[in-house]
Amino acid sequence: MKTISSRDNAQYKEYKHLATSSQARRKAGLTLLDGVHLCQAWLDLRGLPEQCIVSETALKNPEVAEIVGKIEHQRAHCIAMPDALYNAISQVEHGVGVMFVVPTPERAVPDALAVSAVLLDNVQDPGNVGSILRSAAAAGIKQVFCSGGTAFCWSPKVLRAAMGAHFVLDIFENVDLAALMAKAKVPTLATSGYATKRLYEMDLRRPVAWVFGHEGQGVADDLLSLATQTVVIPHLGQVESLNVAACAAVCFFEQVRQNQS
Incomplete structure (x- = not known):
């Protein structure tokens, strides 16, 4: 030593x-x-x-x-x-x-989305990114794609929040999410507070790609227009929206629930 x-x-x-x-x-x-x-x-x-x-x-x-x-x-x-x-x-x-x-692994971005995945559009808070990675790994999701504006996944704060999730995920950074979504072979579901389709009305018993956006601005308009469907998580309390990491966890485990029921 x-x-x-x-x-x-x-x-x-x-x-x-x-x-x-x-x-x-x-x-x-x-x-x-x-x-x-x-x-x-x-x-x-x-x-x-x-x-x-x-x-x-x-x-x-x-x-x-x-x-x-x-x-x-x-x-x-x-x-x-x-x-x-x-x-x-x-x-x-x-x-x-x-x-x-x-x-820190460097991976070539796949030609098209073909399995359940997560796309992070300008999610800037390291704690949120780490929490999303941890929930994704726990839900059995294997791929995570991050835009250039998303927090660096291998920073110490993200690593601590993810608690080892990095080591079972394939993480791709600085990805052109629009190009990826345009060639997707699975449905792409973007969360939006303005959507009319509720999460619990969706059939999630198949691979899907989840799209989550910036903590304040949400998913960018160009990505919303490319999404197969925009969805909203209904809530009863008088709050504007859920934290993006909480939103992601609800989506992932609704998919788990449907696949296990």
Whole structure:
């Protein structure tokens, strides 16, 4: 196990950039997974990380020690550092003290939508994006397509909110959603507060592609015009609309309910 003890270390500076800069993460094709749950999920579902980073105090934690043991047993890279240096990288307050450096996958966008999927149009809040990914994975959806204005899926905040959903999803970013919808082989359903068709009136016992939009403006007009159907979730309370992540969860699990009934 290598040790880093100086903030001037070149490798340490790279970690700081990955932790604080979305541009650095995109350029390097790398991101940080912070915490036991995400690191263990990566080991179980994807394999070894590029590097494992651990604080000196965390080495005494049984869960962290088990993860480090697996890493070192397979001769992967592991780096220890004083708590002060680790905490300056970590964005998790009162975290356990272990993180992985992992590659962010780059995938070619399929020629056409052919299975159940999620399309995110300019969804900007990382917490919302992560929650949608988590709900999609739980509902058995495999593909997620994000427009250029959507929050970077491999940012630390999205990763924490998704709780490992990334590792069972195929995520495509900077996608031309209009072109994708135009060639879709499955129905595309866009949510809109102005739709007349209620979600619960839809037959969802087949693959569909869900389209969700910006937290304030909703799905863009050009995408609404391309959708097979626009749908609304009826609600009784005197509120204008649901949060986009809550809206997505309702849609996904109505589809699950119909397919299981």
